[in-house]
Amino acid sequence: MELNIIHNEDCRTGLQRYPDSFFNCCVTSPPYWGLRDYGVDGQLGLEGTPEEYVAGMVGVFREVKRVLRDDGTLWVNIGDSYAHNGAAYHSEKSTLIGRKQGEEMGKAKRFVKSGTGLKPKDLVGIPWMLAFALRADGWYLRDCIIWHKPNPMPESVTDRTTKSHEYVFLFAKSGKKTIWTARDTGEWSNTPDLSQFIDTNDGERTPRWRGFHYYYNAAAIREPPAASTLQRWSQDIDKQEGSARVPGKTNGAMKAVGGPRKDKQRGHSRRHAGFNERWDLMTTAEQQAYGANKRSVWTISTKPFHEAHFATFPEELPRICILAGCPEGGAVLDPFMGAGTTGMVARKLQRSYVGFELNPEYVAIAERRLRKNLGMFL
Structure with a gap:
């Protein structure tokens, strides 16, 4: 199978070509529920209810589990969202204005569909809904890491705090020694x-x-x-x-x-x-x-990426996950590749990568970015 490539297709289809137990680890940040329309058919995140969104994600990661080695790990970065009144998702003028592996840019609305039990202004709790659903589907939920952002996006709210954190969940595939x-x-x-x-x-x-039970190189990420x-x-x-x-x-x-x-x-x-x-x-x-064992709160600033018009996954986040979860020479999967940060970091760390991305504009951006930063080592 070809490595160091970004496939412009739905990961649910593309992963079917990969054999069982192929990847050492998966590091990804899936589209958040109701946050942005990325302008492509078949995208995840526009489901009418949190339950529908979570069910779709469980299906994706079930296929990820198949292609992951028995000693492999899954690292999922995901943030929460609030329920609002409204009737549609809105991407404004450009499909590139949005949130993919980074901060929300522009306006977005999450509607409250009847029967969900959500009230306007409710914190939905998507991260933990997803974590518990993946656990119920057979994954071993091993860690909850807080990504503390010292430079969060400002919010025009006066009745709650400004959100300055997201979650990174660590899952293992196996419950026996591998x-x-x-x-x-x-x-x-x-x-x-x-x-x-x-x-x-x-x-x-x-x-x-x-x-x-799984590969986890604690020494590589000691503080x-x-x-x-x-x-x-x-x-x-x-x-x-x-x-x-x-x-x-x-x-x-x-x-x-x-x-x-x-x-x-x-x-x-x-x-x-x-x-x-x-x-x-x-x-x-x-x-x-x-040094000391890595703590569960990681303070990492977000990084702007002007070409994509959105803030990207900061390199330090996948760097830690890859160092801990993938041995040198191994292969890293990102089923929601976005601007290509996971792949770029993997190559810098002497690992291979495979990515999937639905939006062809994102694929072009990611490939240009990889060529610019990696050159002949791409």
């Missing part, structure tokens, strides 16, 4: 030798390979330590006894985190076996680079 990582080297394998064991510092033996933490790690606290920082006697020796350790830690449960050995073998610089 991939393993070596405790001593960190390498990943789908077919490890499970008969291998390694020695721990407390004299025990533990399996070398640790199994996971770097704060400057104060780096300074603290570099200090020899033993020499500070009697100083302003350590004014009195201490109960035993105090060592800097980054300094040498005389004794091994004892009493760890078996699930921690192997970690302390790797930590002790690291240099101080490596320990400092280890």
Whole structure:
């Protein structure tokens, strides 16, 4: 199958050509319900009720699940919307004025169809409706990430706060172990030798390979330590006894985190076996680079993209998802490609991509953008 391509067609049709278990991960931002008419037939987002919209999305991601590897992940960025009075969706003069993987531009109306239970000004709750529907369809709902936007679009509202966040949901395909990582080297394998064991510092033996339900490279997206933490790690606290920082006697020796350790830690449960050995073998610089596990609130500014007349998916958002969810050399899927940000980031990270986009104008924009930013590496 051809890689590094954007198909100008409905993903529900195009994905049928791809074999089972083809992609490592899917990173996408689908059209939001009732926010914009993108000017093409067959588009999602114009359904009369939230339930109809969610049902359509479940169908899309059911096909995504088929083409995703068993150790693959799905990352979905989606925002919420409000119910309003009105009778139609409106795209104004240009099909390119709208929201696709970015901020709302211009006016849009979401009508309240009778029988939905929605009242004017109700927050619809689309993100969680979709998350729960995908979970009910067999996906494993693993994480809810808040995308905090420090530069949100202003809103002319006086009876609520200005929206400055969207959601990123992480889903897994499998509920059983599909991939393993070596405790001593960190390498990943789908077919490890499970008969291998390694020695721990407390004299025990533990399996070398640790199994996971899906590929998730936490080390690739760790948050770097704060400057104060780096300074603290570099200090020899033993020499500070009697100083302003350590004014009195201490109960035993105090060592800097980054300094040498005389004794091994004892009493760890078996699930921690192997970690302390790797930590002790690291240099101080490596320990400092280890950082903290990625938090669930990501502060990322939106980025304007003048050619498409709408703000695009900021590169940092798919970058984090791809680093965590797709190994180098793997393939990333985006069934709602828009301006091509997911594909561009994938190539920059030495991954391949496949995208689908209904609007031919968006496809042309995305391809020009990819050529401009990637050149011969496209």
